[in-house]
Amino acid sequence: MSHPRLSSQLLVLLALALSLLVPSAPASTIGIGPFATRTVQILFDGAGVPHVVASSTAGVYWGFGYSVGRARLLQMELLRRSVRGTLAEIYGEAFLEADVLARRDRVDPAELVKGPERAADRFRTALAAFTAGLNAAVAAVQARRLPPDPGFDTLGIAPSPFSETDVLDIFAGTMAARYNDFTQELDNLHLLNHLVRGLGARRASQAFEDVIFHHDPGVYTTLKGRSPLPVQLRHLPNFLPDAIPEGTLESPTLRSRKRNSLLKSIGIPEKSGSYAVALSMRPFGGKGSVLFGGPQMGYFKPSALFEIGLHCPEFDLVGTTPVGYFALLFGANRHLAFTATAGVANLVDLLALVPDPANPGLLLGDGLTLPLRQRTERFMVKGRPRPVERIIEETDLGPVIAAEGKVRYVKTRGWKGRVIDSYAAWFASNFAPTLTEWVGAxxxxxxxxxxxxxxxAGNIAYAYAGLGKSRKSFGDDRLPVRRPAHFPYPDVRLAGFNPPNGWFVNWNCPPVAGFRDGDLQTAWGADQRSAFLDDQLGRNRERLSPEFFRDLDRAIAGTDLRAWFFREELSRLIDPAALPVAAQQALVAMARWNGRRTDRNADGLLDDPGAGLFDRFWANLNTRLFGKVLGPFAWMVSSDPTWTQSSLLTRALRQTSSFDWLEGGSPTGVVTGVFLDTVQELASGGRALPAQPCPRMEFLPVNHVGAPTQTGPAAFTPFQNRGSDVQIISLTPEGIRVWGVLPPGNDACGPHAIDQLGAFQSFQFRERPLTLSQLARRVHRKAILQP
Structure with missing residues (x-):
């Protein structure tokens, strides 16, 4: 089918055929011109956020692409390199492993070509226009009509044009091949093997079932009133742990974390979750609704997200999205508001296959024969005179990610072949006029x-968008199997509207009881952090309003979730009579602490000694209970102040676990002993508890060669467990108002690179204009461009 495109003959002139850049002026003195067919207006508010005004979808998305290129061109280049696997060319040996994983795990290039053919005209129009606008900015930088990011010179590279495939690959290589590509099955098998060797088969099975439990009925679910999904039958592993050779084995999970940590040093985000609340005011005597969201994609300078407004006769959109995406993931249109959190469903499996003895080029499973292919990838590495070659093995179902003994582990993804379909569906949701159509997308x-x-109108909705609801497993879904799972597409719909309590919350919890996370089930225990959000709303029913969410954001930022879930029960297990006076006073201090990690005087220390005491006590208790048995796998049940996955701790202390983690001791005796040792460790000889260091909130800058990893203006204490962007959206019959803060700023360079940092630190929000009438009062500068 044909669809509108910007003329390819004009690509050379796309930068600024007509550029009328109006200097900064008071917002009231700059007007918004009428929709024009031959020009695109880009209007900037006081925070430097661009609002694109055009007469067509093509014009709006051309302006979107141009705005991203103007503000984030180096970041776009690094994103492109991160998914292509060419970072080592500019950063050297340290990034070779990240490049290898990027090429091994890439989305099939053929899908990036064929996927758009199935998409709606509007998606293809937006893709073409966004790419053309982005290249207009590239051309303007090349011609010095726009200032280049100094990082290009530092790295010794120059801006170059992007193809439509490049733009799609940034989405596919991040949202699919990074944020939806996690598996812990091989780590779980390594754990089982470790336990068998240390404990014997029977006790190892008990410990394994405790750590990688099949289901925790106490986990919070977003659709609390919905009938649970049928619990899948459980299976024993159909090959034994002794298939794994002796010696040190590499953890795929820790290898991935190492890669993500390295990418973070140059500003490539990892997905660490997100929190969201949809609230209807109708059950509380009000009207309309409120949507609150905090996508947690790391803290970088520049931000992982980009804020934009898009305006044409057919639609208005405002919000944020990961840099390089042209669908808005978090924001509002004229009719409704939308946000998203990571679903963490079990979409990735490992197949344990063995070579055919008669033909090593074939891999065998249960009723499965797969050809094994090899390809040689060449990597340019800064500082090396010749390319480095690596052999990557792959099959029609996915890449080989590990080979141990005779077994090759093949990664299969339920979303394979449907990544661009997903992108098109997300994009289509931006324009939904009703929640029913939005859920349909x-x-x-x-x-x-x-x-x-x-x-x-006060309606709210929730949908788990993705596969896994009707998944059919052929083996224990916590471990590698010998036959791939089946994922129907499209899957059944799992959604809800207008619950009786008036709200939906999600902080990466399961949608409904019985929905499995398989190999990652440990994260879905009774201490799943969505319960904290639900509790905060329930305790504040009389205060629910848009203003309340500012306070909720502050509570989210500072609350130590470990203390919120566990402190009360742990304190009850400490016997004061067994403590000396100094330890009794320390117990009182820990009980009086308000549960938040703060540093009001900015001295780099936690304000309350009780916070530091609990932190050390928690670490020591977990080491005492799990360190000896789990050894290098203790990370599987470890929690930090922002993320809890330690429900085993409660079961161990309540003595409802299968394995005796107390080693015959009593809960009171063990917990009291660890607490006393902790107090003596921190304050021996009756000294007062010392204040402990407070973690910093650091917005890591793009790590140009030779540049420091952190600059003063982009850091403060304490660390705040908040969204990379935070939005509060009030929706009433009269209209929609959006407030947000995007730290440290919306640009990579210049005055708007860190101008939202102070507001973020002090929990201040700026209004984000959705309509042209709202925008008219906030325009500070204006550019008129002719594509």
């Missing part, structure tokens, strides 16, 4: 995402 999603939405 989720049917096209294969990626694991939670969607939360609200409209002006």
């Amino acid at each position: 989720s049917d096209g999603m294969a990626l694991s995402i939670n969607w939360l939405g609200a409209d002006r």
Whole structure:
């Protein structure tokens, strides 16, 4: 089918055929011109956020692409290199492993070509226009009509044009091949093998079932009133742990974390979750609704997200999205507001296959024969005179990610072949006029995402958008298997509207009881952090309003979730009579602490000694209970102040676990002993508890060669467990108002690179104009461009 495109003959002139850049001026003195067919207006508010005004979809998305290129061109280049696997060319040997993983795990290039053919005209129009606008900015930088990011010179590279495939690959290589590509099955098998060797088969089975439990009925679910999904039958592993050779084995999970940590040093985000609340005011005597969201994609300078407004006769959109995406993931249109959190469903499996003895080029499973292919990848590495060659093995079902003994582990992804379909569905949801149509768009999603939405009439909706609801496993889904799972597409719809309590919350919890996370089930225990959000709303029913969410954001930022879930029960197990006076006083200090990690005087120390005491006590208790048995796998049950996955701790202390983690001791005796040792460790001889260091909130800058990893203006204490962007959206019959803060700023360079940092630190929000009438009062500068 044909669709509108910007003329390819004009690509050379796309930068600024007509550029009228109006200097900064008071917002009231710069007007918004009428929709024009031959020009695109880009209007900037006081925070430097661009709002594109055009007469057509093509014009709006041309302006979107141009705005991203103007503000984030180096970041776009690094994103492109991160998914292509060419970072070592500019950063050297340290990034070779990241490049190897990028090429091994890439989305099939053929899908990036064929996927758009199935998409709607509007998606293809936006893709073409966004790419053309981005290249207009590239041309303007090349011609010095726009200032280049100094990082290009530092790295010794120059801006170059992007193809439509490049733009799609940034989405596919991040949202699919990074944020939806996690598996812990081989780590779980290594754990089982470790336990068998240390404990014997029977006790190892008990310990394994405790750590990688099949289901915790106490886990919070977003659709609390919905009938649970049928519990899948359990299976024993159909090959034994002794298939793994002796010696040190590499953890795929820790290898991935190492890669992500390295990418973070140059500003490539990892997905660490997101929190969201959809609230209807109708059950509380009000009207309309509120949508609150905090996508947690790391803290970088520049931000992992980009804020934009898009305006044409057919639609208005405002919000944020990961840099390089042209679908808005978090924001509002004229009718409704939308946000999203990571779904963390079990979409990735490992197949344990063995070579055919008669033909090593074939891999065998249960009723399965796969050809094994090899390809040689060449990597340019800065500082090396010749390319480095690596052999990558792959099959029609996915890449080989590990080979141990005779076994090759093949990674299969449920979303394979449906990544661009998912992108098109997410894009289509931006324009939904009703929540019913918005939820309907989720049917096209294969990626694991939670969607939360609200409209002006007070309706709210939730949808688990992605595969896994009707998954059929052929083996224990916590471990590698010999036959791939089946993922129907499209899957059944799993959604809800207007719950009786008036709200939906999700902080990466399962959508409904019985929904499995398989190999990652440990994260879905009774201490799943969504319960904290639900509790905060329940305790504040009389205060629920848009203003309340500012306070909720502050509570989210500072609360030590370990203390919120566990402190009370742990304190009850400490016997004061067994403590000397100094330790009794320390116990009182820990009990009086308000549960938040703060540093009001900015001295780099936690304000309350009780916070530091609990932190050390928690670490020591977990080491005492799990360190000896789990050894290098203790990370599987470890929690930090921002993320809890330690429900085993409660079961161990309540003595409801299968394995005796107390080694015959009593809960009171063990916990009291660890607490006393902790106090003596921190304050021996009756000294007062010392204040402990407070973790910093650091917005890591793009790590140009020779540049420091952190600059003063982009850091403060304490660390705040918040979204990379935070939005509060009020929807009423009269209209929609959006407030947000995007730290440290919306640009990579210049005055708007860190101008939102102070507001973020002090929990201040700026209004984000959705309509042209709202925008008219906030325009500070204006550019008129002719594509």
